[in-house]
Amino acid sequence: MKKQLPVxxxxxxxxxxxxxFFSPAITPIQERFTNWFIVxxxxxxxxxxxxxxxxxxxxxxxxxxxWPYSFPLLISLFAMAILSFIFGIEKGPFVWLFNNMMLPxxxxxxxxxxxxxxxxxxxxxxARHKEAAMLLVTAIIVMLGQVPIGxxxxxxxxxxxxxxxxxxxxxxxxxxxxxxxxxxxGVVAISLRILLGIxxxxxxxx
Amino acid sequence: xxxxKRMSGLDRRIIFVIIGLAxxxxxLIPIGLPxxxxxxxxxxxxxxxxxxxxxxxxxxxxxxxxxxxxxxxxAIAMLYHCFTKHxxxxxxxxxxxGPQMAELSMQExxxxxxxxxxxxxxxxxxxxxxxxxxxxGLVIIGMATSFAGIFPLDTYGTPISELPLMDKIKSxxxxxxxxxxxxxxxxxxxWVMVSRMAGYPQPPEPGSTxxxxxxxxxxxxxxxxxxxxxxxxxxNQMQGLLGGMRGAADYEKLVNKPGTAIAGMDPxxxxxxxxxxFIIMANVFFFLEKRQEKRKAT
Amino acid sequence: MPKKSLGFPTxxxxxxxxVFVTVMVALFFSIILVSASHxxxxxxPPTNLGGEDTPLDAGGSVQLSWTASxxxxxxxxxxxxxxxxxxxxxxxxxxxxYVITSGTTSYxxxxxxxxxxxxxxxxxKNNINYYYxxxxxxxxxxxxxxxxxxxPVMAERQWFHPGRINMLVASLVLSLFILIFIWQxxxxxELYIRPIAGLxxxxxxxxxxxxxxxxxxxxxxxxxxxxxxxxxxVTILGRVARMVAEYDAQILVPTSRSLVMTVASEVVREAYLxxxxxxxxxxxxxxxxxxxxxxxxxxxxxxMLRDRPAANFYLGTFYAESLIxxxxxxxxxxxxxxxxxxxxxxxxxxxxxxYTLIGEELFAASAYLSREPKQLGSLIGQDWGKxxxxxxxxxxxxxxxxxxLNPDLISIxxxxxxx
Numbered sequence: 001m002k003k004q005l006p007v008x009x010x011x012x013x014x015x016x017x018x019x020x021f022f023s024p025a026i027t028p029i030q031e032r033f034t035n036w037f038i039v040x041x042x043x044x045x046x047x048x049x050x051x052x053x054x055x056x057x058x059x060x061x062x063x064x065x066x067w068p069y070s071f072p073l074l075i076s077l078f079a080m081a082i083l084s085f086i087f088g089i090e091k092g093p094f095v096w097l098f099n100n101m102m103l104p105x106x107x108x109x110x111x112x113x114x115x116x117x118x119x120x121x122x123x124x125x126x127a128r129h130k131e132a133a134m135l136l137v138t139a140i141i142v143m144l145g146q147v148p149i150g151x152x153x154x155x156x157x158x159x160x161x162x163x164x165x166x167x168x169x170x171x172x173x174x175x176x177x178x179x180x181x182x183x184x185x186g187v188v189a190i191s192l193r194i195l196l197g198i199x200x201x202x203x204x205x206x
Numbered sequence: 207x208x209x210x211k212r213m214s215g216l217d218r219r220i221i222f223v224i225i226g227l228a229x230x231x232x233x234l235i236p237i238g239l240p241x242x243x244x245x246x247x248x249x250x251x252x253x254x255x256x257x258x259x260x261x262x263x264x265x266x267x268x269x270x271x272x273x274x275x276x277x278x279x280x281a282i283a284m285l286y287h288c289f290t291k292h293x294x295x296x297x298x299x300x301x302x303x304g305p306q307m308a309e310l311s312m313q314e315x316x317x318x319x320x321x322x323x324x325x326x327x328x329x330x331x332x333x334x335x336x337x338x339x340x341x342x343g344l345v346i347i348g349m350a351t352s353f354a355g356i357f358p359l360d361t362y363g364t365p366i367s368e369l370p371l372m373d374k375i376k377s378x379x380x381x382x383x384x385x386x387x388x389x390x391x392x393x394x395x396x397w398v399m400v401s402r403m404a405g406y407p408q409p410p411e412p413g414s415t416x417x418x419x420x421x422x423x424x425x426x427x428x429x430x431x432x433x434x435x436x437x438x439x440x441x442n443q444m445q446g447l448l449g450g451m452r453g454a455a456d457y458e459k460l461v462n463k464p465g466t467a468i469a470g471m472d473p474x475x476x477x478x479x480x481x482x483x484f485i486i487m488a489n490v491f492f493f494l495e496k497r498q499e500k501r502k503a504t
Numbered sequence: 505m506p507k508k509s510l511g512f513p514t515x516x517x518x519x520x521x522x523v524f525v526t527v528m529v530a531l532f533f534s535i536i537l538v539s540a541s542h543x544x545x546x547x548x549p550p551t552n553l554g555g556e557d558t559p560l561d562a563g564g565s566v567q568l569s570w571t572a573s574x575x576x577x578x579x580x581x582x583x584x585x586x587x588x589x590x591x592x593x594x595x596x597x598x599x600x601x602y603v604i605t606s607g608t609t610s611y612x613x614x615x616x617x618x619x620x621x622x623x624x625x626x627x628x629k630n631n632i633n634y635y636y637x638x639x640x641x642x643x644x645x646x647x648x649x650x651x652x653x654x655x656p657v658m659a660e661r662q663w664f665h666p667g668r669i670n671m672l673v674a675s676l677v678l679s680l681f682i683l684i685f686i687w688q689x690x691x692x693x694e695l696y697i698r699p700i701a702g703l704x705x706x707x708x709x710x711x712x713x714x715x716x717x718x719x720x721x722x723x724x725x726x727x728x729x730x731x732x733x734x735x736x737x738v739t740i741l742g743r744v745a746r747m748v749a750e751y752d753a754q755i756l757v758p759t760s761r762s763l764v765m766t767v768a769s770e771v772v773r774e775a776y777l778x779x780x781x782x783x784x785x786x787x788x789x790x791x792x793x794x795x796x797x798x799x800x801x802x803x804x805x806x807x808m809l810r811d812r813p814a815a816n817f818y819l820g821t822f823y824a825e826s827l828i829x830x831x832x833x834x835x836x837x838x839x840x841x842x843x844x845x846x847x848x849x850x851x852x853x854x855x856x857x858x859y860t861l862i863g864e865e866l867f868a869a870s871a872y873l874s875r876e877p878k879q880l881g882s883l884i885g886q887d888w889g890k891x892x893x894x895x896x897x898x899x900x901x902x903x904x905x906x907x908x909l910n911p912d913l914i915s916i917x918x919x920x921x922x923x
Contacts, residue, residue, distance in 0.1 A: 048763075143478045169439075
C-alpha cells in the first residue's frame, strides 16, 4: 500500500486538474487542491530552513572544511528575519539591507554573465564541422547586428541589423516553436506515464 | 607549451580582464556610436506618434528591480513621449513592485520635462497610478468591464471617482493604446491572449493610421525574451515591440532624449565586438593547431 | 425672615437640569443635521438593470449591468450604489455589502470572503431565481428610488467548456497514440528508440566521477514541484541516484525550493535502498540553499569550486543562471550534461556543456534510462502524435498561403483557437 498510495493520490489529483480544464464545474475542487499544495509548500519551507540551519551549525560544531563561511550565512539569515519582524518589510533596516546589499549582490552575480558569455564563446564557437561553422557565423552576425557598432563605418553596407532581425524572426522563431511543440508533447507523455503509475522513478523506485 | 596551443586554451581570466576593460573604458570615454532604430522600435514610436492629443494610454508595469536596467529606460522614454504629445496616462501593475517602478519612472520624466521648461503633468488630470493587483489575466479581463471594479482606489488610497482623468474613461474598451513593459509572466502573453477575448478594441490594420475605435498593443521586454514575441508582431497582435537595452536606446534616439540606454550602447557594442574578435581568434588558433598536429602526424 | 432660596435646584436638581440642557442641545443639533441632510438633493436612480449567469464557471455567480444614474458624474451627486437581492420580486430585499463606487456600470454578485476567510456575503445559490434592486446613494446618505431588475437571474454550473473541445480532441488523440504503443510494448513488440548522446553518456559520467573519487552534482532546476520540468528532473534523479549508489559514489543535490529538497531527499534515499546500500546514503548531501535565484547560483558555484564534482547534471527549469552554472562547471573540468525545455537557455547549455537534452528529450530521459518497454512505448506514441501535428502544420501553412491570395478561401484557423 505504501507504494500504491502515492500513485493513487497522484492519479486523482492529476485527473481533477485535467478535468477542470474542460469542466468549469470542477473548479472549486481544483482550487482546493491548489490551496493544499500552497500549504504543503509552506510547511516544506520549514523543513528547508531547518535543513539549512542544521547543516551549517553542524559544520561549525565539527569544524568541517570551510566552516567559517557558515557564520555569515547564519548571521544574515537571522538578522534579516529579526529585522523584518521588528521593523516590517515596507521600510526600515530590512529594506535598507535589501536595497543596498541584497540587490547589488544579485546584480553582481547577474553581471558574471557578461564575462562568462565571452569565455564560453571563446571555448565553444570553433568550426569543428559545418554545423558549428554555421553557428559561429550566425552568432557573429547577430552579435554585431544587435548593437550600433554593427551599422558603423563599412559594416553599414552589410545591413547586419536587417539580417539579424530576419534570423531572429524566422529561423530562430521556427526552431523555438519546434522545441516548444516537442516539449509540450513530451509533457503529455510524461504526465500520462506518471498518472498511470508506469513512471515511478520520482518515488525512488525503478 | 607552444604559443598556438597556449592561445587556443587561453586562460579565461585574461578574457575576463579584457571584457572588463571593454565595458569600463567606453563608459568612461563615450564613443557616440550611431544608433539606427530597428523596425519594431520605429513601429512602437509611430504608434504613439499617431495618437491624437488627449488620447488615453494604459501603461502596465510588469517588472521588478532585477530587470530595471533594460525596462526602466523604455518606460521613461515612452512616458516622456506621451506627455510631450499631451496624451493621458493610466498606470497599473500586474507585478507587486510595478507601482514603485512607475513612480521612479515618473520622477525621472518630471526631471526631463522640467529641464525643458515643459509644463509638468498633473496627477489625477494627466496621469494616474492605480497600483498593483494580483491575478494577471483576470485583472485585464476585469478592466475591460470597469476600471473602478478592479481598482476602486489608486495606489495612494484615493477613490478613483475623485480623479478627473478616470471620469473620461470607465473601462479598458475606451483605451487608445496599451503599453506593457514586461519581464515575464504575467505580461505580454497575458495581454495579447486575454485582451482581445475580453473585448478590448481591435488593432488597426497594418499600415493604417486610422485608429478610430481601435487600440494599439505595444510592448517592451528583456532582450532574451523579445524574440519569443516576434510572432505576435508578425500577426499584428502587437503593433510594436522594444527588446532589451537596444530597444530602449532606439526609443531614446527617436524621441531625441538620450538616457541610460544610449549610454549603455557604447560598452555593449565594444563588448560584442571584443567577443566577436575572440571568436575569430579562437578559430584562427584552432585551425593553426590542427595544421600543426597534421604536420606532426606526417 | 428666613432667606428663601432662589428656587434653583439642590445637587439632585442640578443633575436634572444638566440632563435637560444636554437633551435640548442634542435635539437642537439633530434638527439642524436632519434639515441639512434633507437639504441634500436626491440622486436620480440608475436604469436598465439587467443580469445573466456568469458563463463558464462552477455556479454561484451572476453578472449584473446597468446604465449609471444621470447624476453619476465627477463632482456629481452619486457617491456609490447599493445592491440588494431577493428570491421574490416583492421582497424582502437583503442589502449586499459590496463596495460599488460611482462610475461603475457592472458588477458580479459572487459572494465575498474577507482576508480572514470569513464569509461576508453569501454567493447566490445555483438554480434559484434571484431578483436584484439597485439604489444610487448621494451625499449625506440620501438614497434614490430603487431600480428593480426586469427579469430574474439564475446562477448555473456549467459542466463543459465548449470553447475547448478542440483541445479535448487533440488530447484524446495524442493520449490514444501513447496508450496504443504502451500496450504494444507490453505485448513484447520490439521498439526502436534513436540513441540520445546525452543519455548514453550518463553512465560514463558517473563512472568517471567514481574513478576520480569525486562526487556527482545534480541540479534539478530552480522551480518548484508544480513545474513539470522539475518533476521530470526528479524522475531522472531517481535513476541517476540508483546508478551512483551502485557505483558507490556520492551525489550532491543542492535545491532552490524546500519542497524539491524534501522530494529529492526521499528519491535519493529510496534509490540507495533499492541498490542495497542504505548506509551509504548521506542526508546532508541533499540540501536546501535559498529561493533567491542568484543567491542559489552563488551557493552552487561555491559547492562546485570547493567540492570539485567530476560530473554535473543540470536538468529542469533554468533562467539567467544557466550559463553561470555551466561555465563554472566547465572551469573545474567536470563533464556536464544539461537538459531543459526553456528555449532561451538552451543555447547557453549547448555552448558550455558536453551534452544537452533539448526540450522533449528531457521528458523522455527517464523512460530512456529505464529501458522499460512500456515507458519506451510512450515515447513512440508521443512521436506519432508529433506526426499528426506536423501534418496539420503543413496543411495549415498551405491553406494560409492560398488565403493570402484569396481571403475567401477556407480557413482552418478557427479550429485551433481556444477560449
